[in-house]
Amino acid sequence: MTTPTSRSGPALAAMLLCCLAMPTRAQTPPAAPILSPTPRFVEKTGEEIYANVCRACHMSDAKGAAGAAVYPSLAGNAKLAAGGYPVSVIVNGLKGMPSFGGMMSDEQIAAIVNYVRTQFGNSYADAVKVEDVANARR
Numbered sequence: 001m002t003t004p005t006s007r008s009g010p011a012l013a014a015m016l017l018c019c020l021a022m023p024t025r026a027q028t029p030p031a032a033p034i035l036s037p038t039p040r041f042v043e044k045t046g047e048e049i050y051a052n053v054c055r056a057c058h059m060s061d062a063k064g065a066a067g068a069a070v071y072p073s074l075a076g077n078a079k080l081a082a083g084g085y086p087v088s089v090i091v092n093g094l095k096g097m098p099s100f101g102g103m104m105s106d107e108q109i110a111a112i113v114n115y116v117r118t119q120f121g122n123s124y125a126d127a128v129k130v131e132d133v134a135n136a137r138r
C-alpha cells in the first residue's frame with residue numbers, strides 16, 4: 001500500500017481528480033428514478049397508500065376538510081357505493097383532486113379503492129378488481 005506522499009506529482013493530481021469526481025458519479029444512480037417523467041408511488045397496501053397520499057387532503061379520519069379548497073369526506077360517502085366512481089376519480093382526477101393514474105399501478109389503485117370502500121364507516125363488500133382499473137384507463 002503506497003501513501004500519497006510517496007506518489008509522483010501527476011499521480012497525486014490524478015488521484016485528487018478521481019476523488020473530486022467521485023461524489024458526482026456516486027450520486028447518479030439514486031437520482032435516476034427522481035428524474036423519471038412519472039414518479040410512481042412505492043406503497044403497496046391500501047392502508048399505506050391512504051396514509052402517504054390521500055390523508056394529506058382527506059385527513060386521517062377521511063372526513064375531509066374545508067379551507068383553501070373543499071376536500072370531501074370519504075367517510076360514510078354514498079358515492080363510493082359504485083366502485084367504478086372512486087376508480088375513475090383516482091385514475092383521472094376530479095377538479096381540485098389530482099389524477100394518480102400515471103403514478104400508481106392498477107394493483108395500487110385497486111388496493112386504495114378497496115381500502116376506502118371498506119374503512120371509515122364504508123362497508124362495500126364488492127371489491128374492485130385489478131381488471132376494473134385497467135378498463136377504466138381506456
Ligand code: HEC
Pocket residue numbers: 049050053054055056057058069070071072073074077079085086089090094095096097098100112113116
Ligand atoms: C391534493 C389533495 C388531494 C389528494 C392528495 C387526494 N384527493 Fe381526493 N379529492 C380532493 C378534492 C379537492 C376532491 C373534490 C373534487 C371536486 O369534486 O371538486 C376529491 C375528491 C375525491 C373523491 C370523490 C368524492 C366525492 O364525494 O365525489 C374520492 C373518491 C377521492 N377524492 C379519493 C381520494 C383517494 C383514494 C386519494 C388517495 C389516492 C385522494 N383522494 C387523494 C383532493 C385530494
